[in-house]
Amino acid sequence: MNLVNGIESDVISLNDRGWNYGDGVFRTLLLRRGRPHCWPRHYAKLRDDCRRLSIECPGTMLFERDLRHVATRHPDCVLRVTVTRGSAERGYAVPPDVPPTRVVAAGAAPVYPAEHRDHGVRARLCRTRLAIQPALAGVKHLHRLENVLARREWNDPGIAEGIMCDTDGNVISGTMSNLFAAFGMELMTPDLTRCGVAGVQRSRVLELAGSHGITARVGILDVEQLMDADEIFLVNSLIGAWQVTALEKKTWRSGRLTAEFRQWLDADD
Amino acid sequence: MNLVNGIESDVISLNDRGWNYGDGVFRTLLLRRGRPHCWPRHYAKLRDDCRRLSIECPGTMLFERDLRHVATRHPDCVLRVTVTRGSAERGYAVPPDVPPTRVVAAGAAPVYPAEHRDHGVRARLCRTRLAIQPALAGVKHLHRLENVLARREWNDPGIAEGIMCDTDGNVISGTMSNLFAAFGMELMTPDLTRCGVAGVQRSRVLELAGSHGITARVGILDVEQLMDADEIFLVNSLIGAWQVTALEKKTWRSGRLTAEFRQWLDADD
Numbered sequence: 001m002n003l004v005n006g007i008e009s010d011v012i013s014l015n016d017r018g019w020n021y022g023d024g025v026f027r028t029l030l031l032r033r034g035r036p037h038c039w040p041r042h043y044a045k046l047r048d049d050c051r052r053l054s055i056e057c058p059g060t061m062l063f064e065r066d067l068r069h070v071a072t073r074h075p076d077c078v079l080r081v082t083v084t085r086g087s088a089e090r091g092y093a094v095p096p097d098v099p100p101t102r103v104v105a106a107g108a109a110p111v112y113p114a115e116h117r118d119h120g121v122r123a124r125l126c127r128t129r130l131a132i133q134p135a136l137a138g139v140k141h142l143h144r145l146e147n148v149l150a151r152r153e154w155n156d157p158g159i160a161e162g163i164m165c166d167t168d169g170n171v172i173s174g175t176m177s178n179l180f181a182a183f184g185m186e187l188m189t190p191d192l193t194r195c196g197v198a199g200v201q202r203s204r205v206l207e208l209a210g211s212h213g214i215t216a217r218v219g220i221l222d223v224e225q226l227m228d229a230d231e232i233f234l235v236n237s238l239i240g241a242w243q244v245t246a247l248e249k250k251t252w253r254s255g256r257l258t259a260e261f262r263q264w265l266d267a268d269d
Numbered sequence: 270m271n272l273v274n275g276i277e278s279d280v281i282s283l284n285d286r287g288w289n290y291g292d293g294v295f296r297t298l299l300l301r302r303g304r305p306h307c308w309p310r311h312y313a314k315l316r317d318d319c320r321r322l323s324i325e326c327p328g329t330m331l332f333e334r335d336l337r338h339v340a341t342r343h344p345d346c347v348l349r350v351t352v353t354r355g356s357a358e359r360g361y362a363v364p365p366d367v368p369p370t371r372v373v374a375a376g377a378a379p380v381y382p383a384e385h386r387d388h389g390v391r392a393r394l395c396r397t398r399l400a401i402q403p404a405l406a407g408v409k410h411l412h413r414l415e416n417v418l419a420r421r422e423w424n425d426p427g428i429a430e431g432i433m434c435d436t437d438g439n440v441i442s443g444t445m446s447n448l449f450a451a452f453g454m455e456l457m458t459p460d461l462t463r464c465g466v467a468g469v470q471r472s473r474v475l476e477l478a479g480s481h482g483i484t485a486r487v488g489i490l491d492v493e494q495l496m497d498a499d500e501i502f503l504v505n506s507l508i509g510a511w512q513v514t515a516l517e518k519k520t521w522r523s524g525r526l527t528a529e530f531r532q533w534l535d536a537d538d
């Protein structure tokens with residue numbers, strides 16, 4: 001079931017600037033027993049991302065009405081919540097007074113193998129690099145071509161995720177996840193002020209670390225440093241936390257930290 | 270009038286990867302008295318851009334049928350021709366055997382002031398930079414957020430175009446046009462192997478220069494060099510060629526070169 005500006009529809013106008021220019025932002029989250037997980041955080045991120053692009057974000061009440069509507073039919077699903085700059089005639093210039101387009105789309109929750117969660121995943125290093133663009137860094141905008149190209153680098157179903165670097169060679173994230181690496185007692189995650197998407201679960205890990213007395217740092221991380229990490233894990237709103245137990249030729253034993261964060265992330269926010 | 274996979278429709282599926290991820294490419298061109306201007310070149314560029322993203326490009330016959338269909342109703346219009354990777358379930362991974370989506374959309378031809386063509390335009394330097402991404406450079410993919418942000422930097426209708434640099438400070442293009450600068454007897458245009466869109470009219474200018482004995486060079490150009498040019502002009506498939514007669518505080522007198530190239534570009538290909 002899909003809602004476009006609150007009305008049931010499976011299509012979008014060909015004039016929509018999201019389709020024409022990637023001029024919009026989105027969120028992906030779980031609906032569990034009718035409740036959208038971490039909704040206030042997702043909405044805050046959606047609003048912040050809209051602000052970065054000067055798109056007027058519809059109010060949370062409108063989305064919450066949509067979410068209740070979807071929940072009556074699909075209490076357990078994946079939601080994609082999208083806001084675009086709206087429909088307009090051809091051209092990059094934005095006409096005045098164009099209302100944004102609001103889309104809530106429900107899909108089947110993905111079925112990931114239980115081993116990924118319980119015993120960790122194999123990952124690879126992607127050749128596709130993330131371009132450095134501070135004006136868009138951190139924002140989950142509709143342009144995900146770099147992620148698409150990176151994900152096309154492998155077909156092996158035994159590889160669950162690819163790790164991406166920026167064009168300077170610094171580690172940034174997975175193709176669909178944020179990345180954390182533990183060094184001794186310290187946790188670190190790549191700085192995302194030049195590229196990448198600063199996801200909701202990444203913010204939660206940083207906060208949870210603080211509240212559990214774990215030092216967490218945002219910084220620059222190269223591949224060599226990553227390989228030296230004591231534990232690596234990936235987070236997003238669908239997978240929770242997966243430990244990386246194999247990356248290229250290096251392997252790691254099952255770690256304690258990922259399991260702890262997974263449990264904390266899974267709890268209600 | 271719009272055609273989606275050859276069928277009249279003004280909407281696209283919410284599952285289309287063009288809408289979801291910017292996973293597609295497009296062309297903008299003029300239909301004049303029922304004839305698509307420079308169609309073989311536009312199709313070749315569409316096919317090349319598809320190949321860069323490993324999208325299967327529909328055959329030219331399918332598009333030509335669409336174009337004839339549109340021409341019966343709108344012999345003079347702007348066409349936007351789009352190919353996306355097709356419709357699929359959520360996720361960056363591309364399922365096998367997804368057919369591409371082919372869209373031909375007709376819109377009103379833009380009405381630009383005659384002075385732009387006859388006496389040149391005022392342009393500005395944009396603050397928004399183009400990210401360096403060799404994997405996507407040259408391709409007219411659906412992600413045009415950088416262009417949208419650059420175009421939002423001004424409202425003054427007296428400014429016809431903005432000039433964009435890459436994140437290293439090199440001049441790349443206009444927000445919607447390719448750029449040429451003349452230095453004495455030599456014409457040059459920025460190298461687009463790291464960012465920017467290598468448009469059809471840019472290729473034509475390079476070829477036309479050759480056939481008219483004008484030396485044309487593709488290279489690196491910074492803002493200071495650009496300001497020292499004897500003549501600057503902008504090209505795309507809708508405007509033809511516009512001379513830049515004012516850029517920030519600097520002005521240029523009407524030049525001979527732009528007028529010549531405009532005439533050559535306007536001719537049938």
